[in-house]
Amino acid sequence: MRCLVPVAVDSPKSRLAPVLSPSERRAFSCAMAVDVLSTLRAADCQPTVLATAPIDDDRIASSLRVDVDDRPLSEAINARLVDGKPRLIVMADLPLIEPQDIRQLTDSDSDITIAPGLGGGTNALAVREPSFRVDYHGCSYRDHCRVADELAASVGAIDSRRLATDVDEPADLAEVLIHSDGTAASWLTTAGFELDTTDGRVGIVRR
């Protein structure tokens, strides 16, 4: 199945600004993308990176096809769905995912298979209905279910904590430190982040 991984290059992860500088956010964002791309290849997908600008990270740019498209996310993806071929779309900020999570999407028989994110987003999506188009604005999980329904397309939902955990906010960094030992987790550790449980709840601290 053809696979698209959208990557925002210039100002990624603005909600991590309280804990990471702009250049750190770019580096951490690339580290998460490296984890996602590695998982996709381990699941026998050959991803195309859909980047808002050229990527200067060799771990990504040297080994993968990178399509540069500076249009808004939904528009750039829909331009690639017009050929009607099945496609998997996986967000680049899911550093916890494992190959079996991707196989749940690629092996699904549904016309549209959605892995909802926390907060109602669509973290991964397998599209087998040629007329389906995406709209990532707002509560896209519900919107995508409704659009599929209007097309009389069958919908499957994947119940996965790993696929649901998109890393957007400082609290999400704890999930990476707890559950992963990949590139993004190593980046956080090298940058001095640790789990902090001093008040009985789990947070992060930077040494």
Add this chain to the structure above:
Amino acid sequence: MRCLVPVAVDSPKSRLAPVLSPSERRAFSCAMAVDVLSTLRAADCQPTVLATAPIDDDRIASSLRVDVDDRPLSEAINARLVDGKPRLIVMADLPLIEPQDIRQLTDSDSDITIAPGLGGGTNALAVREPSFRVDYHGCSYRDHCRVADELAASVGAIDSRRLATDVDEPADLAEVLIHSDGTAASWLTTAGFELDTTDGRVGIVRR
């Protein structure tokens, strides 16, 4: 498998104080417990409610065994693990869970099977190792894995968004409105809560 569902009766869900009054928090907490108990029965479990004080909600008190134990959570549960019999422990604030999620725990062959919550907690736990004891303080997912390892007990982890979503904070209410039509979701709707996507992200608003 014997099943325990701990319920904090007097001052539950303090982190929902910004959006719910104390009596509303008690009512919403009971509504979530009703969803959890109903799911457990649909999965052929006969839960015992482990309550910090007597429960005056007929949906719970009239049809189920309720053990009142005012000790701290871990202590009250460990007092029931000393008989060495296998036990399932499921938190009462998981209104999204479905019977197949519970069966993943009851069908597991591991000595200890954990469904981690967001933030490193232990939302559900199947204990088949007679010497295992719980400690819900801090990053209990990691701690429980470590304790199992020290006992040379096998560990399985369940990857489920529904089991991972414990409802603690106002933002978590959106998950209930998006993904459930159970008792807790109905309570929120009746109380005037709706999804709010006016700024492009998903939040909640109370009319």
